[in-house]
Amino acid sequence: MAPANIVILLTSVVVLKIAGEYMLHGRGGGATHHLSPPNPVPPSNSEAYWKPLTMRSPHMRPTSNITTPGVDVQLDPIGEKDAKVDVVLSCFYFRKGWYLTRAIPPLEWAKVFIRSLYTHRKTATNSGRSLKLVIWVDMATGKALQEDIDKMNISSPVDFITLIPFNWETRFPNMRWANLTLLRNSAGSFRYDLYRVYLEQQKEGINRVLMSDLTDVAFQGNPFDTCFPEGSNLAEPKMLFTYESWKKNFGNEVHNRRWMRCYPKHVLHALRHSQIGNSGVTFGTISGMIQYTHLIMEQIVALTDCCVNVIKTSNDQASLNYLLHYVQHDKAVWDPAAIPMTHPCVFHGNFASLRIDGDKVVSPDGRPYSIVHQFTSDRHPPAMKLLKSIYGE
Secondary structure (H helix, E strand, C coil): CCHHHCEECECCCCCCCCHHHCCCCCCCCCCEECCCCCCCCCCCCHHHCCCCCCCCCCCCCCCCCCCCCCCECCCCCCCECCECEEEEEEEECCCHHHHCCCCCCCHHHHHHHHHHHHHCCCCCCCCCCCEEEEEEECHHHHHHHHHHHHHCCCCCHHHHEEEEECCHHHHCCCCHHHCCCCCCCCHHHHHHHHHHHHHHHHHHHEEEEEEECCCCEEECCCHHHHHCCCCHHHHCCEEEEEECCCCCECCCCHHHHHHHCCCCHHHHHHCCCCECEEEEEEEEEHHHHHHHHHHHHHHHHHCHHHHHHHHCCCCHHHHHHHHHHHEECCCCCCEEEEECCCCCCEEECCCCCCCEECCEEECCCCCECCEEECCCCCCCHHHHHHHHHHHCC
């Protein structure tokens, strides 16, 4: 398969001219502070937390996205009014500065991510809706990843995957919240603005969105089928966050508690019994995700001094949980919900025991998870061996 078949795009959209574009609650749609009550322990019946959306009947037809690579152009539309696509957004870099706390992730897990999503790209409803994967890369990473994608047995890659390389220094000039020389793992911050620009530009062609980590994620099913089913209310600004283990909260998990200290003490006190939303897997409708990327960027910019001088790392997970648990929103503008790990949407492995049944990582009641997250770096060796044997080389 020729390398030219892989779409590599350079966008000409200016991300942020000044950090002042984001003022705390400046675009929050009527957001106000409130003290949310502690979350209860998840019941055995997870449907009390998540009611599946009603299925939409019209069948959609997929569209292609073919753009000349290697030039600085606006992105071509990826969908049409009557044939919108679902998109998965992620980032992958070789740059050492973005992995100061761990080794640079090898390509093998990026390939597991891509191949597993491609395997499960079709929806169970056979709606005909296409699924598009978009990955932001630095130039060196993009070249190496393209070479590996060429070796994968991916039919019509231009319809499935888009690699968008960008230059960090020119894309985020003089922005402390995105500066890797000041802020460890700053990609955790600036990815949201990359996503924001893309979603605003492509909003007419997108239906549902998944923002996902990459090198510690594998798919065992179509993520939208299980986590965010089609329904008539997908036209509304919905967001679906995913909880980590119900055993962990901001009162007993040391890392998340430390990150939340960038907010006033009364915020941490209010959230002390709240479950922890994970920033590595987040779903939304197109309108909900655009609003969310604005809201979280407001928080990221507002917390810059604390992140640089106190906790010394990017802090998107604290901002996510602040928005999820502490800020009351106008649901007509932004309507968040969350789903626990008792549901077979996603397994987060940092604080949970993993169960394998046959060739699947399964939930406590034996249903296969659609997404397996935080299993690499020897966190769950049995899952590493299993998923690499299925989706690796």
